[in-house]
Amino acid sequence: MNFARTAWLKIHLYLALGGGFLFVLLGLSGSLSVYREELDELLNPRLTVDEPKGGYLPLDRIMAAVREAHPDRYGAWVLEMPRSRNGMITVWYEKPYETFGEFYAPLMVSVNPYTAEIVASRFWGRTAATWIYDLHTQLHFGRFGWNAVGILGLLLIVSASTGLYLWWPGFSRLLQSFAIRHDAGLARLAFDLHRTLGPSSAVVLLLLAFTGFHLAYPSLLETMLGASDMGHGDEGPEIVSTAAPNGRPVGLAEAVLVARGLFPHAEMRRVTTPAGENGTYRINLRRPGDANVKHPATLVWVDRWSGQIREVRNPNTFTGGQTFISRIWPWHTGEAFGATGRFVWFCVGLMPLVLYVTGLLHWLHRRGSIADREIDLSTLRPKLERAWSAFLRQSADLLRFVRILAGWALVRMMRLAQWGKRRYLD
Missing domain, CATH: 3.10.450 (Nuclear Transport Factor 2; Chain: A,)
Structure with missing residues (x-):
């Protein structure tokens, strides 16, 4: 093994041992945060x-x-x-x-x-959903945690890059490198899973790590690309009302109507009410063809007193740098790629856990801390089939019980409602 490969291997190993648990924590919390709104509705x-x-x-x-x-x-x-x-x-x-x-x-x-x-x-x-989201964005340590997550994103880029370097087998053995040998022992199976799932998810993990680092330190890339005030959560330039207060402020519906006059086929997604006497309405519009994101890039500012448009941010006029910055947040959440993208992002968020466990098993085996054992699927298959059949039988019994219980409860509720109606009429 040459010196360069040995150095990269040590970097990959030390990053995994030192930050692997935190990578797992960010991955799992990120997976759940992909469906934050759905989780919130499920719990409430x-x-x-x-x-x-x-x-x-x-x-x-x-x-x-x-x-x-x-x-x-x-x-x-x-x-x-x-x-x-x-x-x-x-x-x-x-x-x-x-x-x-x-x-x-x-x-x-x-x-x-x-x-x-x-x-x-x-x-x-x-709330549970926002608590998980805060765990993902700042580990519940405020500004310090926010910065730490940004650094972890940078370290994840290094870890994934070194993993790809160590994995690359060359074009001649590329297909062979994805083989999973289930009959060569537990340690070998863990290594094969690590070697297969790591490269398969590396591209998305690198994208998530890069966008996560930018979201923690947005000014770095925005300054380099000349795209200040374009990132997620940025309110854009401070646009104030220029009309004299007249006691007849423009309402929300009217402001939205004015904004949509420029983009008649757009859908209003967010509107910010004016702050103070000189405030303006800020309307986020989702135009046809745009991804279903929470923060669309099309913005219109409407004067609260005159109802005139004060400023427009049209993605069709963006520079390349502005377009790139405005897409980082949808890339990070998977919203840019629709429902399929969000599901893929959810799955990739689970990969740090799988890679951490499989890598740790392989490392412990190489150190002699755990012994290997053979996995004979021919003996496991009948057991799995019996367990699956038993599960199906129990599930059917449970469903029948639930239906009986629901029917009984429905009858009791109808009788109670009829009794209450008679009492009310009497």
């Missing part, structure tokens, strides 16, 4: 509309309900439209006094778009 069924009927209420009425529920919160609010007809409108308040000293903990108000009912008012980080 009240956040879904069971039978949506009709259309959404006007945004001004939605905002009036939010202000009535939170009369002491001044400044800008951000209304985020649901991705499906069963979802809630989420209204964000960035700096609530209850969590003012925390790194990031805005107020999230969930509003039924059909009734304007305030379903929930929660703080970021106080």
Whole structure:
């Protein structure tokens, strides 16, 4: 083994032993965060509309309900439209006094778009889904954790790159390198899985690591590409109202209508209300052909007093650097590649765990810490088939029991409802 390969092997090994657990933590939390909204709705069924009927209420009425529920919160609010007809409108308040000293903990108000009912008012980080998301972005250590995650992204790039270098077998043995020998012992199986799954997921892992590093330190790449204020979460230039206050401010619906006048086929995804007397509306529009992302790149600023358009950010006029920066967040979340991309990203987030375990088993075997053993699938197959058959039988029995229990409960509820109706009529 030459000196260069030995050096790369030690770097790969030390990074795995030193940061492997953190890579696993970021991968698992990232996988769950891909479906953060779906997870939140699963854990909180009240956040879904069971039978949506009709259309959404006007945004001004939605905002009036939010202000009535939170009369002491001044400044800008951000209304985020649901991705499906069963979802809630989420209204964000960035700096609530209850969590003012925390790194990031805005107020999230969930509003039924059909009734304007305030379903929930929660703080970021106080729910299971956002807690997992914070674990992924800053390990629950605030600014220090945010910077640490950025460094871990850089180390993951090194780890994946060294792994690819050590794996590369040459074109002549490329197909052979993906062979998995299940009858050569547990350690060999672990090594083959590590050698196969690592390169298979390396491209996406490198993309996730690179975009994650940029999200932690956005100014580095933005400065290099001349694309300041273009990244995820950037509000863009500070656009203020130039019209004199007249006591007749433009409403939300009117501001959105004005913004869509430039892009008549676009869908409004987010709108930020004016902050202060000189504030403006900021409307995010999703245009046909765009990915279904939470933060579309098309932005329109509308004057709150005159209703005139003050500024437009049109992706068709972006420079190459601006386009690249604006796509980093959708690349990191998988949103840029649709539902398939999000699922692939979810699966790739599990790979650090698989690679960590298989690499650790191989390393322990090489050190003599664990002994190898043969895996004979011919003896395992009948056991697996019997276990699967037993599982199917138990599942069928369980389903029958659930149906019987549900039928009994339904009959009892109908009888109780009839009894209550008679009591009410009497």
